[in-house]
Amino acid sequence: MKTCSNCGGSYDEKEPKCPYCGMINEVGAENEYKDKLNRIRKDLDNVDELAVIDYKSELRAFLKMFITTLLVVGFIAIMIVSAQISKREGAGGGERKAMDAKIEEIKTLRSYTEKWDALYDAGKYDEMCDVIATDNGKINVYDWQHYDFYKGYEAYYDTRSKIAEILSKDNAATYIKADAIHHALYAYYMTISSKSTYKFTPAEKELFKEEWPKLVKEVCEAFDFTEEEFDTLRIRAGSDSYPDYTEVNHFAEERWGK
Incomplete structure (x- = not known):
């Protein structure tokens, strides 16, 4: 305490x-x-x-x-x-496939155009038209470097072929004659006319200037009319423009009847 x-x-x-x-x-x-x-x-x-x-x-x-x-x-x-990689691989694969397809297309075209080029360079234009006519449908002719010349010359070639067919018959129908004359005027429009959209080299232009008078003479001899009459028809059918088939057909009917 x-x-x-x-x-x-x-x-x-x-x-x-x-x-x-x-x-x-x-x-x-x-x-x-x-x-x-x-x-x-x-x-x-x-x-x-x-x-x-x-x-x-x-x-x-x-x-x-x-x-x-x-x-x-x-x-x-x-x-x-992963999605990005897949996308890139997919896109890359698509691009590769497209490129491979284009390469194959070029190779295929080249396999045909080599023949056409050889005939063109040799001046064998009739044979060139025959070969291309056979190949057409198998390949795109529009991509050929001489396509414009081919189409121009083809008009001459077709006109001459039609004239030969007409002369091989006794009495060809008027519409067949009209078709041949129309082809001749079409050849003028494609290769000589100032309104033609086709492009030719200087040498090709010179060739067509030489071929046109020859074709006119062949047409006039085949259908028995003068070069003046043929030129009048050319002007009547459109002059330098694309020839009017109706006018050509009227001319043929006036001359040979329906």
């Missing part, structure tokens, strides 16, 4: 102060302080342990979420890259 120095009251020495007058008991107060301090330390230790537990729990949750997100993003990235 402890006796209070202030009021003389007796109390337990562990008490921090006198219960009667409130006088501080240094020993009891110090013990109380130490007890409170120890409790605070224990509470802090408990708080640290809980904090660590919570931190570890949150860290595990974060890592799970991070790994899951990383896997999802990685999967999406792989899918995108």
